[in-house]
Amino acid sequence: MAIAADAAELEVLAQPTFQTTSRLGGVGKAARRNPAGAVAGLFCVFLVLLGIFGPSMAPYSANNIDFVRLTAPSLSHPFGVDHLSRDLFSRIIYGSRNSLGIGFAAVALSTLLGISLGIASGYFGGVLDLAVSRFVDIMLAYPALVFVIFMVAIFGREFWTISVAIGLILTPGATRIVRSATIGVRSLQYIEAAKSLGGGDLWIMFRHVLPNVAAPIIVIASVNIGLAILIEAAISFLGLGVSSPLNPSWGRMLQETRTYWQLAWWTMIMPGAAITLAVLSFNLFGDALRDALDPRLRGSR
Numbered sequence: 327m328a329i330a331a332d333a334a335e336l337e338v339l340a341q342p343t344f345q346t347t348s349r350l351g352g353v354g355k356a357a358r359r360n361p362a363g364a365v366a367g368l369f370c371v372f373l374v375l376l377g378i379f380g381p382s383m384a385p386y387s388a389n390n391i392d393f394v395r396l397t398a399p400s401l402s403h404p405f406g407v408d409h410l411s412r413d414l415f416s417r418i419i420y421g422s423r424n425s426l427g428i429g430f431a432a433v434a435l436s437t438l439l440g441i442s443l444g445i446a447s448g449y450f451g452g453v454l455d456l457a458v459s460r461f462v463d464i465m466l467a468y469p470a471l472v473f474v475i476f477m478v479a480i481f482g483r484e485f486w487t488i489s490v491a492i493g494l495i496l497t498p499g500a501t502r503i504v505r506s507a508t509i510g511v512r513s514l515q516y517i518e519a520a521k522s523l524g525g526g527d528l529w530i531m532f533r534h535v536l537p538n539v540a541a542p543i544i545v546i547a548s549v550n551i552g553l554a555i556l557i558e559a560a561i562s563f564l565g566l567g568v569s570s571p572l573n574p575s576w577g578r579m580l581q582e583t584r585t586y587w588q589l590a591w592w593t594m595i596m597p598g599a600a601i602t603l604a605v606l607s608f609n610l611f612g613d614a615l616r617d618a619l620d621p622r623l624r625g626s627r
Contacts, residue, residue, distance in 0.1 A: 363614020366607040370548075373604055377426035380419040388412065388420040389572055396590045406592035408583055414596050417574045421597075424568060424575035425604070428489050429554035435493030436500050437547045443497070444504025445531050445539070449512050458505070462498040470495045470557060471564075478566050485568045492557050496550045503546050507539035541619035545612050552608035559601050576601050 358364075376383070390412060397407035405414035447458035477491035511517065512535065520530050561567045562577030569575035571582070576597045583593035 360614045360617060363610050363617070366610035367614065369603070369607040370611050373422065373426060373607065374430075376419060377422045380422050384416040384419040386413045386416040388417045388574055390416070396586065396593075398590070399592055405596040406590065408579075408593050409586045409590070410582075414579070414592065417579060418576065418596060418600050421569070421574040421576050421579060422600075424562075424573065425555055425558055425577070425601075428485065428492065428558045428568065429551050431486070431489035432492035432496060432554040432558075433547055433550045435490060436496035436550060437543065439493070439497045440500025440504050440546070441536070441543060444501045445508050445535055447501070448505040448508025449527065449531055449535060455505075458501065462501055465494065465498040471560060474557065474561055475564075475566060478561075483566060483568055488558065488561060488568055492554050495557065496554060500543070500546050500550065503542050504539055507542050508535055511535060511538045541615075544619065545616045548608055548615055549612035552605035552612075555601065555604050555608070 381388075391410060393403065393407045393411045393413060395407065395411045396409060397403055399406040403413050403415060405418060408414055408417070443458050443461075447455045473495060474488065474491040477487055481487040517530060517534055520534050525533070558567060558575065559577030559580070562569050562575045563581045565578075565581060567575055567578055569578040571578075579597040580594065583590070583597075587594040
């Protein structure tokens with residue numbers, strides 16, 4: 327009976343401390359304390375829906391050229407008309423699919439690699455930790471734009487090429503954060519209890535370690551989406567993005583109209599505002615998530 331009681335007690339200790347209900351309650355409280363983060367989160371949801379359903383919501387086709395060239399913003403054209411007689415509002419809606427699609431694909435890859443490398447490195451330590459740390463240092467030392475240009479030059483201007491390149495750029499930051507969080511939990515009591523019950527390393531990492539480092543993973547992923555959108559816009563502005571005149575993105579729209587900025591200010595302001603609002607929203611949302619999910623910050627505001 328005593329042995330059974332001890333085993334039951336160890337099983338309780340081995341349960342993860344990550345509680346979904348308390349996390350959601352913390353998010354709700356953070357939304358009330360940080361309305362800017364809540365608004366940013368709603369705008370992020372709107373951007374996702376825009377990227378999915380945008381083309382069916384746009385008032386005109388992205389390549390409709392039946393309008394008066396360089397028309398200023400008006401009720402019929404809220405964002406104005408560009409130098410090729412195309413409605414900028416419709417093109418920004420269409421362009422959200424490329425800009426946001428590459429951003430989310432890149433962050434999905436970087437998060438997956440960051441989780442795998444970070445947890446393995448922090449949990450096992452030793453030679454594996456050293457090898458992962460050197461890989462992270464090399465990637466951090468390599469200029470981001472140069473790496474993307476290198477990938478595009480070899481594999482072409484494809485959606486997945488650019489997504490993978492940006493994802494690899496974002497992987498070192500995600501790996502470091504996950505590794506640090508893993509080091510903080512690997513020696514806790516419930517991990518030792520799980521090991522004493524005969525749990526394998528792989529099972530412990532994904533059953534006990536991963537749920538307890540989920541908070542920083544969620545935060546870094548939300549912040550990295552904004553960074554990925556910004557990198558994609560820079561690549562498209564240089565003419566190396568997946569976009570084309572018939573398949574717009576926000577960075578490409580800035581590149582196409584750069585010689586008309588003094589004549590038609592809206593050709594610069596509207597795509598630039600779309601990029602700025604998207605990046606700012608995901609950054610504010612990530613900051614709000616950090617406040618909600620980090621117990622050390624919940625009572626600081």
